Amino acid sequence: MTTSTLVHVNEKELKTYASKERRALLGLTSPALLVILIVMVIPVGWLFYLSFIGSDGNFSLEHYQRMLDSKSYARIFLTTFKVSLLTTAICILIGYPLAYFLSQLPARVANICMLSVLLPFWTSLLVRTYSWLVLLQRKGIVNQVGMDFGFWDEPLKLVHNLSGTLVGMVHIMLPFLILPLYASMKSIPQDYIKASSNLGATPTQSFWQIFFPLSMPGLLAGSLIVFILSLGFFVTPAVLGGGKVIMVAMQITNNIELFFDWGAASALGVVLLVMTFVILFVASKLMRLDNVLGGGH
Template identity: 55%
Template sequence: LRLLALLSPSLLLVFAIIIVPIGWLFWLSLFDEAGGFSAANYARFFEQASYIKTFVTTFKVAFIVTGACVLLGYPLAYMLSQLPRRAASICLIFVILPFWTSVLVRTYAWLVILQRKGLINSWLIDLGVISQPLSLANNFPGVVIGMTHILLPFLVLPLYASMKTIDTDCLRAGMNLGAGPVATFRQIFFPLSLPGLASGVVIVFVLCLGFFVTPALMGGGKVIMWAMRMEQTTSLYSNWGAGAALGVVLLVVTLALLGLFQWLLGARATGVWSSR
């Protein structure tokens, strides 16, 4: 009872700001445009090709952006983890610095850089690499570039924290036993860094599923993601029930993926320990 009394303020806060809004969202999704109780909003998701296309596009962008963040973020986090403490702290400031600027401002900056007469195309033309400007904005590549830049710190920070906790004695022991630098990294360092990598991947992937500002601006109306479909359904068509249903579907899919990911991590950990 004492523990319950101590936890009650936190539980009430969670109930008020999470459980109640989600419950209201689900309740709202059960009413059609005429105000009647119906499951038509959920049936529309399976019947209309535009919703399926949006669903596929959202996950396609999420997988590509997450993969790009891993490819760029892992070497960066590894480099930071190998630097002296003072140098690493200075470099981490540059990783955190983008958080001080809004997503909207950074997205518009990328629009200026990637447009046909922007900085990148101007440099490539001046260097003679290309003769005609590349189409880098208002399309799918623009969305991927913008989202990768914005979400990259969300992968680097937990990965760096995980790498810093790796005991260097384990690495030295491996090298003393005859393992070279590559084998030490592959068999010792990389497996020990996987928890941080997994955390970063989950954060980036989940954020991708609900991203709105950057796809809306960088996609030029050609790349419609799930959050954009929800906004169109509610603001343009004033169909709050359908918009709520889209939100519920996104929430359920996200929770299912998180559960699957947690299960895979648990199965992998069990397999590792049993093999030992």
């Protein structure tokens, strides 16, 4: 048997083995793919279908046309993105120093302190939201303490507005920023900071030129998680916003409960879903570009 014949036989055996391996992997993943199909693909497909069904039961773009023509929908989307951006910005301002502080602690102490970050996950979101309502209302603890100490003379409007909504959302979303950021910070070798100090860099220079750039992947990941999750918030703005902070999820609920208009609600959901995918796509491109530039530098 010649060498070329042996090579040809080996290639056929490799192709046969690869084909069997693909079939085996497909068989193993079939249950998971079926679950994804039933739980995600079919409902999202049904959502898209309903969004193109008009009030007369025929194919129509009237729901999307209404969103383009009505200024109220533009305000709702603007409010949704405004609240999400402000929530993300406040979480960064609070979460980055806290994550940095935790990353500098000894491992045992840091693990204990992380319990305070994880503790909100063990409490219902609805309970936390109503707790803030009790604390921030006109006769709540915050207003009472403020007036008792003379910080202000009459109760402040801390709920049923944008401020109250942001307080509740930041409290809920803060752990989603701290966890990936803390993991990113802990993976930064301390030898880099020591080396920069040995080369004459001050602690401030070491932080901004070494530590902060290396922590950017965790910061970007955490910020993206907070922003995307905030886009679909319903309970917190509904309770703490008092009907004055209308986000997309609340309008979807209104279209179903008040008007029983599944088409309009589906169209809103589709637009928000498409916007979310666009944001994820742009973020992935920016992160990839950042990695390329960082590698080149």
